[in-house]
Amino acid sequence: MLTLEKLREYGTDVESGLTRCMQNETFYLRLVVMAVNGFSVAALGEALKEGDLDKAFEEAHKLKGVAGNLSLTPIYEPVSALTELLRRKTPGDYETLYAEILQKTKELSALAAQDADR
Amino acid sequence: MDDRETKFRIFDKKRCVLLVEDEVVNQELMKLAIGDFYDVIVAESGEQALEILSAKHETLSIVLLDLNLPGISGLDVLRRIRKDPTFLRIPVIVMTADSDAEVECLTIGAIDFISKPYPRQEVILARIRRTIELSEDRVILKLTERDQLTGLYNKEFFYHYADQFDLYNKNITTDAIVLDINRFHIINDRYGKSYGDAILKHIADESLTIVNKNGGIVSRSEADTFMFYCPHVSHYNSILEALSVPLGTGENKDLRVKLRMGIYADVDKSLDIERRFDRAKMAADLVKDNFTKPIGFYDHSLHEAELLNAQLIEDFTTAIREKQFAVYYQPKFDMRGQEPILNSAEALVRWKHPTLGLVSPGLFIPLFEKNGLIQALDHYVWDEVAAQIRDWRDRIGISLPVSINVSRVDLYDPELEDKLLSIVKTHKLTNKELLLEITESAYTENAEQIVDKVRHLRELGFYIEMDDFGTGYSSLNMLSCVPIDAMKLDMLFIRNAFKGEKGAQLLEAMIHLAKSFELTTIAEGVETSEQVSSLKAMGCDVIQGYYFSRPLPAEEFEKFMIEKKGVASKSGDRNP
CATH class of the missing domain: 3.30.70.270 (Reverse transcriptase/Diguanylate cyclase domain)
Structure with a gap:
């Protein structure tokens, strides 16, 4: 099952995530699973591909909020950087950042799915 | 103080929070943080937020608003809340990860921020609580500082x-x-x-x-x-x-x-x-x-008058105690015989103020009439006058009746008769020696009660003079039913009478009218020999004024009386 230990290994700031959940581990883990299943990373990719930077910003901003609240640092960091670039519409390496977000989301999904398989 | 304040608030009642947030994870985290302390209603879009606001604005205490919403944006929701008078009372805290948006939110009317990722629970609770308190205080202040009818400040x-x-x-x-x-x-x-x-x-x-x-x-x-x-x-x-x-x-x-x-x-x-x-x-x-x-x-003169009035009122009690009020006497002459005969006097009060000097009665009488002090002053004067009449009779063998003023407020005093009788008794006088001057205007208000009172005084043997005749608004009809002995024609009335023919005719008519009611006529304020002879020709009975003498202090009046001696015998007349 998805454990705090696994999240920690993944790179999550588990302590601050738990603080937001009143130290309720079960609740925290449940929210992480809920989050990872709900992430619409594909929509972000789509928007970037189509050059719809406003839409991309919205999607990134959404991801950032949830990742931040759950202290999912490996996703939060690239998505924050991407959000800032998109907010100002500064040209930048969107692709690399997006790839990192996609990768880290997949990793987390795998951890959650692993949990679901058992 | 804080404890008591808390008790006064209705804080045992859970306040209701509208959480406008489309992300389930964020909703759940916020509900976990504040759900034990507040009822939380969730809106997942701007549209839904506005619907809930419309339906429940009366019971909503605060809105926690995410900016990044599907449909109507958070900023637009904020704008609508601030523009709608029914929502204006409800404070909005914006939840944002975006420090750039903060300035704009403040401009539109957000009260505070909760950052994302969310801070510790304590921080969230403190911000919400303080915001609700401030807004409720403001509402209470608005209610108390304003007049409910007009909405102006009280x-x-x-x-x-x-x-x-x-x-x-x-x-x-x-x-x-x-x-x-x-x-x-x-x-x-x-x-x-x-x-x-x-x-x-x-x-x-x-x-x-x-x-x-x-x-x-x-x-x-x-x-x-x-x-x-x-x-x-x-x-x-x-x-x-x-x-x-x-x-x-x-x-x-x-x-x-x-x-x-x-x-x-x-x-x-x-x-x-x-x-x-x-x-x-x-x-x-x-x-x-x-x-x-x-x-x-x-203007400044109003202020001066106000200050003077305040001082006069303040000094009144001392003035009575220290006998600063002096009684002056002005003689009245009977004109019905060949020669004018001194037959009575009018007592007039003067205030010898220790710092202000001689204060005009024109300043303090109206003031004391207004605040009721006149009654104490009247009582003082009556007693002084009665003692003086007694003293003159005992020392120089002259008995002269003296008119005293009975103010309007005295007439409402149920003990007025007792007071007068007691003064007469104390100084061993007869009721006929104190002539009562009652101003005409006293009859015009509450006429019936005043007429009864005056009738009673007259039955007790007091001689009643209606003062200031011609200044009030008494109807001629009233003249026929008021129980008086003499009519005193006002000074202004006399003065005007000698300005033109019509005035003189009016004066003569008044004198005739008084005579037809068998009233003695007294003219005051008479200054010239021409006025004296005209008045006499018109049939005026008694004359008072500078023509004979100004009002004199008791000692000087005593000398004046002695000069005109032989006059005392008239004192018992019904018609002084």
Whole structure:
């Protein structure tokens, strides 16, 4: 099952995530699973591909909020950087950042799915 | 203090929070953080948020607003909340990860922020709680600082804000203005209270328009009194006109409410704000019921008069105790024989004030009549006069009746007769020796009660003179039923009579009229020999005035009496 230990290994700031959940581990883990299943990373990719930077910003901003609240640092960091670039519409390496977000989301999904398989 | 405050609040009742957030994870985290302390309603979009606001705005205490919403954006939701008067009361905290948006949110009207990722629970709770407290306090303040009917400040808060106004307008010349509605109760009586209220609201709205244009603040301080504190202007007439709202409808649509305005221009800012408005009020009272001159101005002489009045009232008790009031006597002469015969005197009071010198009765009598001190002064004079009559009789063998003033307030005193009888008894006099002068105007109000009282005094043997005849508004009809012995023609009446033919005819007619009622006529204020001979020719019985003598202190009057000696024998006459 998805454990705090696994999240920690993944790179999550588990302590601050738990603080937001009143130290309720079960609740925290449940929210992480809920989050990872709900992430619409594909929509972000789509928007970037189509050059719809406003839409991309919205999607990134959404991801950032949830990742931040759950202290999912490996996703939060690239998505924050991407959000800032998109907010100002500064040209930048969107692709690399997006790839990192996609990768880290997949990793987390795998951890959650692993949990679901058992 | 904090504990007590908390108790006064209704904080045992859970407040309701509207959480506008589309992300389930964020919703869940926020609910976990605050759910034990608040009822949380969730809106997942801007549209839903506005729907919930419309339905539940009365019970919502706060909105926690995410900016990044599907559909109507968070900023637009915020704008709509701040623009809608029904939502205006509800504070909004914006939840954002975006520090750039903060300035814009503040401009639109957000009260505070909760950052994302969310801070610790304690921080969230503290922000929500403090925001709710502040907004509830503001609502309470709004309710208490405003007059419920007109929405203007009430008096206390007005004074407070006037002080604030001064702080930020130190070098600006400022006016204190009081506005009163003439006979507002009549409007209420004639048109009904709700109409009266509508008039007040109308005036309040106009007042706000004026202060919004000219600057300053306005309040409704009492039923029909408004106060303005504003930068100095000179177009008071146009302000008064703007505020004189229409009163009638249909045919009467030109009828306007009658206002009076008291202005204390260029106020002295070293004075208490209340004193400044006392002055404006004084100026407004100057023009009370003066329909041709609706604006009164405060000037320094009003203040001087006010200060003098205050001092006179303050010094009164000491003056009585130290016998600062001196009784002067002015002789009255019977003109019915060949030669004028001294037959009585009038007692007149003078105040020998230790610091102000001789104070004119014109200053203190009206003042004491207004506040009731006149009664104590009358009693003092009556006693002095009775003692003097006794003293003259014992020492120099002259008995002369003396007129004393009986003020209006004395006539309402149920113990008046006892008081007079006791004075007469104490000094072993007869009731006929104290002549009672009662001013004409006393008869005009509450006529029946006064007439009964005077009749009783007359039955007891007191001689009654109606004073100041010709100044009041008594009808001739009343003359026939009032129980008096003599009619005293007022000084002004006499003076006017000698200015023109018509006046003289009127005077003669009055004297004849008095005679037909078998009243003795007394003319006072007679100054010249020409006046004396005319009055005598007209049939006037008794004359008093500078022609014979000015009012004299007791010692001088004593000498005057001795000179005219032989007069004492008349003292017992029914018609002095």
